[in-house]
Amino acid sequence: MISLGIAFYAWRQREIESASAFVVLCLGEALWTYGYIFELTNDTLAGKVFWDNLQFVAMFIVTESWFYFALKFTGRLPANPQKFLVGLSLFPLVSTLFIYTDQFHGWFRPTAFLIPGAPFSNLTYDFSLFIWLTFVYAYGLGLGGIGVLIVKSLREKGLFRLQAILILCGLAAPMVGGGLTMANITLSYQRDTAPLTFAIGNLFITWGLFRFQIFDIVPIARDLLVEIMPTAMIVIDLKNRVVDINPVALKLIHKSYGEVIGQPAAKAFAQFSDLLARFGDVREIKTEVQGYLGDDFQSFEVEVTPIYHKNQAFAGRMIQVRNISERKQMEQTLHERTRQLEIANQELEAFSYSVSHDLRAPLRAMEGFSTILLAETEGMTPDAQNYLRRIKSASAQMKELIDGMLALSQVSRTQIQKTEVDLSKMAQEILADLQQADPSRKVDWSVVGGVCVQGDARLLRAVLENLLRNGWKFTRYQQEAKIEFGLKQENGQKIFFIRDNGAGFEQTYAEKLFVPFQRLHRADEFEGTGVGLATVQRIIHRHGGRVWAEGRVGQGAAFYFTLDG
Incomplete structure (x- = not known):
């Protein structure tokens, strides 16, 4: 877009030589850049080619x-420029023919293939x-153009030498970018560095070709860049006269260009006398100011930057004013929401304390008294004994639900302490404990070795314990139970998984697995509260990862998760 804008500006100044x-x-540079962008974002080999x-x-x-520009600018263009241009175009025309018929002969690009990458x-x-x-031809013309510009810069003096040097820098920038590409020095995933240098080079050429504007205080390519910048920009000289101003600043003060240029700042900005008194003699500052603009209370960021001549003599100041009212409003809203969140967290902590103390006490009493009554069943009917057993079971189940709620709440509030965690060793320890607690079961379990990550060891152990205990629980009815902890990579990302051949589940309801207190199996089949997988999901999300599940009824389940970094 910058190259197109500069081209439009140059076309309006076409009476200037070159x-x-x-x-x-x-x-041409804009076409090159757009071709580069569309190649970069295209996913097919044919499209990229x-x-x-x-x-x-x-x-x-x-x-x-x-090359033509360099010769014309330096006055070295041959007497018959049309004939010279035709001769210069012969090799590009033949090359273009070979490029677009390459699929038939393969002389230009013998092999072409895609290397997957992100993004x-x-x-x-x-x-x-x-x-x-083609590279020899292109760089031959490029170096030839640079050569004649170097000769001109050495022969000229003063401002004309500066002009030649600026244009020389502008032409050399893409050459450097292309050279980096040929040397296989690229920026991250970008293959070609040259398009990134076009805008920089064109700004130098524009500056040199169309020279300077009034009072020797020069915005580069002013009509393109300064006019469209969203920040109000004002340039003031040593006598505190306004020598440049952009449309955003004019709109801010409700005046025209002619009413401001050349006027003393005190007259041009009389309605902002308090600000003039504050920043009138300041050479460099960056601060925020607030006040009424019309009927609205506004916030602004004011930045004053000194401008110097080439000999480092002070020439004036550039003042930039940015309206940050919307940002300030967003900050205020964020602050208010943060305060409300802190209050909500405090209320949640108070609720958690109430649950852990006030609700547990009556539950313990219910469970304890029902146990005592069951021990003294003389004269008690069978129905009464059954009711007591159900009261005791419900009390125990309620206690598990409360414990689960507290655990889920604590996961969200716990501060993460990242260290190196050996997931392989952790999984082996958990499975060994499960085997020791239930020695009658024969489970074929395997753990891939050497899986180390950065994360909170305590929270990641809770993830593995929940997933591996689920695998152990849901394979209890399998004669040859299998549980596996492993690792795979997709698109450069590590994906951890725990897989079993147990009861499985209906894939349609996979998302419900991670909803607190949601269960896909009856309590008389498999015990549980439905909190474990919700806890797993919150821990994984707090580590910047994601978790998902795959399964089929009667054929087992697999749980996958990723971790940030």
């Missing part, structure tokens, strides 16, 4: 217009002799 060639250069081909065409446009797959191919020829 501006037309610069327009073609910017359009298509956009890669377009980038080669754009490269020919860029390098040819680049985008990467198109990779061997460089054929023909590709190297």
